[in-house]
Amino acid sequence: MNTPPSLPRHVAVMGAGAVGCYFGGMLARAGCRVTLIGRASHVQAIQTRGLHLQTLTFDEHIPLSASDQASAAAGADAVLFAVKSPDTLAAGERLREHLGPGTLVLCLQNGVDNAERLRTVLPDAEVAAAVVYVATEMAGPGHVRHHGRGELVVEPTPQSPALAQALIAAGVPTEISDNVRGALWAKLILNCAYNALSAVGRMAYGELVQRPGVLEVMRDVVAECRAVAAAQGVTVPGDVDAAVRRIAQTMPTQFSSTAQDLKRGKPSEIDHLNGYVVHQGEALGVPTPANRVLWAMVKLVESAPGR
Structure with a gap:
């Protein structure tokens, strides 16, 4: 009998804008160790006050780690990859040397070909595509405002079910689909x-x-x-x-x-x-x-x- 993959102990978010901060914040709020990697202005605010996550159901400051360096992803079991589509290859190259073999990288990006492009620069990672349905914005440094929805549709890979389970436990509706x-x-x-x-x-x-x-x-x-x-x-x-x-x-x-x-x-x-x-x-x-x-x-x- 196959042993199911264990839940991620450490999740890094590469591209901590509105989408990355929302899903990273939800995981951190549920008790997962999360490191946000983003712009210096957001990082400084998060390090000082925590992530301000303002949703339709709660308004909280969530303590978590933040950095403006890709090296902060070292040791992560999974990476939520949420940079803008034009930055996919450059961000993937910055991340590559800090990932362990087989690290799950979940693409939370607009467009249909980002996971394919990312695999070309992260050949040793387990890259999975995801479809994101969430309305968010950065309302200020370290401040995410949520306007609605928040579900994910995720490509099946060996490790994606475990991350999906962690997301569901954090209040993020997540579906594994064969037609991503x-x-x-x-x-x-x-x-x-x-x-x-x-x-x-x-x-x-x-x-x-x-x-x-x-x-x-x-x-x-x-x-x-x-x-x-x-x-x-x-x-x-x-x-x-x-x-x-x-x-x-x-x-x-x-x-x-x-x-x-x-x-x-x-x-x-x-x-x-x-x-x-x-x-x-x-x-x-x-x-x-x-x-x-x-x-x-x-x-x-x-x-x-x-x-």
Whole structure:
């Protein structure tokens, strides 16, 4: 009889932004030893006051370790990998020398190909993809504000069930799925429908969907994404149209991650969202005009002088 893997004793979070801090904070709140690795401003605040985790059900300061160095992941049984998609390879290379053989690295990132790219720089790690459904933002240094949801869909690997068990015990609904690629595409479609429009309109989801023409644009974006996924041979699970409608209902006050990036003057992940659909469409001969317009608009805002 196979012995189930033991629960992780130490979890590191590489990329301690809103998503990484939320899930790391939930694990730490449940008693897991957690080390957050992120920007110096957040690290200093967390070292001084703990992580301020403000959710829909509690508002607490959670004591845990924090560092701005990848070496803080040394000895971790599992790593929650939550850097922005453009930083995947560079962050993976910084992490590589500090991981033991077979360390589980769980990708909590937007986009559909980050786990594949990460495996190229972490060949000795056990890299698992995950789909993240959570609405969070950094409300200040070391301060995470949670706006809704918080579940994960995780790729099956030898060690992922043990981490899933720890997450569930910490109050994070977690599912192991054999169709994570399809689930990643389902999440990508939601991001393509909302992220660029929220960023360009500077609006939260609930307000966004009430504006003229927005639902029609979303419909066109979703249809193009489905066509590209089908051309790739991907089965997208569930009722995508209902899922798109549900986002505005369950996260009405949430601004997209792209909107948050542009507000802070940071590069966005748009190349890995609508831009990914555009480039895959080009390669497969699938037209994607709605996604192309949204991708181009966000790139224009990113490059605007004085932004």
